[in-house]
Amino acid sequence: MAISEATIDSMISNLDMPKSMLETLKDDAIKVGVTKKELEDIIEKLKENYEYACVEPCEAVGVVSAQSIGEPGTQMTMRTFHYAGVAEINVTLGLPRLIEIVDARKQPSTPMMTIALEEEWANDRDKARHLAWEIEATHIEHLADITTDLANMHLIIDLHEKTLKYRSLTPDEVADKLRDEMDVMVTVSGDIANQVIVTPNAPSYRELLQLAKNIHNITLKGIEGIKRVVIRKEGDEYTLYTEGSQLKNVLQIEGVDVTRTYTNNIGEIYEVFGIEAARNAIITEANSTLAEQGLTVDVRHIMLVSDIMCCDGEVKQIGRHGISGEKASVFARAAFEVTVNHLLDAGMRGDLDKLNGVTENIIVGQPIKLGTGDVHLISR
Incomplete structure (x- = not known):
């Protein structure tokens, strides 16, 4: 027998979890109509997963993430081209693709799109073929x-x-x-x-x-930049795969399912759908690139990298022209690349380094302000 809303409130009221998570749990429990025993099991599982997901105070999450992505990266293949499961279309995978993602390249070396079709076109090969000619650039x-x-x-x-x-x-x-x-x-x-x-x-x-x-x-028909379109039947419906990517133009064509069409060009996703979509695309692309090589990295590390790249409202690379080059600390910037230039510029400007981060404290030989280094003992 389904339990009442009041009982649900009393069962979740003492849980030490974010309010949004508890509200979602309550809404779902009411909607499904769970029994008391079922809700107890759900709460137990939720607590277990939540505790696993929590990070200890002063944990060096950035260092752990860098290590967790960098170490599997050493095992990745350096070969650039692989078949992406679609005949005739090559796509960059392995380490070169991972570098492209974290470098926030405006144009990937092998842009491609997966175009899902609306029902009327997805179930008819002739209509799907006609749509492919509307998309593929004809010269x-x-x-x-x-x-x-x-x-x-x-x-x-x-x-x-x-x-x-x-x-x-x-x-x-x-x-x-x-x-x-x-x-x-x-x-x-x-x-x-x-x-x-x-x-x-x-x-x-x-x-x-x-x-x-x-x-x-001159492009006589189709969309400039889409070199080739391949039709493939997946399950009961036809899907189009393209060599080249023009997301904005493709989404305007009748018969294209806007909700399921995807490109591996993160810059285009940012321009068309915004920064949140770009953040999700970085996570998806990095995850799939690692998974294709048989490597498993906890998604939280990739999410942290993606968050740092997108936190200012635009996609920035992790490098001296992006995140590393914009750090507040002079020593942290100098430790990455072009050391002398950073130190000279900082000296001429009279910059002050407060030594708050990991890199700068290691350089000057002080304990870093993480883990036990962040705790100050006071004797009375």
């Missing part, structure tokens, strides 16, 4: 053979009929796109099917060569 080399006609001073583009049909394009659409992007004369040949002729504004050999070079950079 002229995918569709045609280009010939430079020096006698008449123009480019002849012979479009492949089968590819045009496959990618849902027409010669007129290709011509319109080229005309808009390049501001040159573009005509669809009336004599030969699927032939487009591009003429430079000035009848110059140099202009013609430049035109032949520039025409390859």
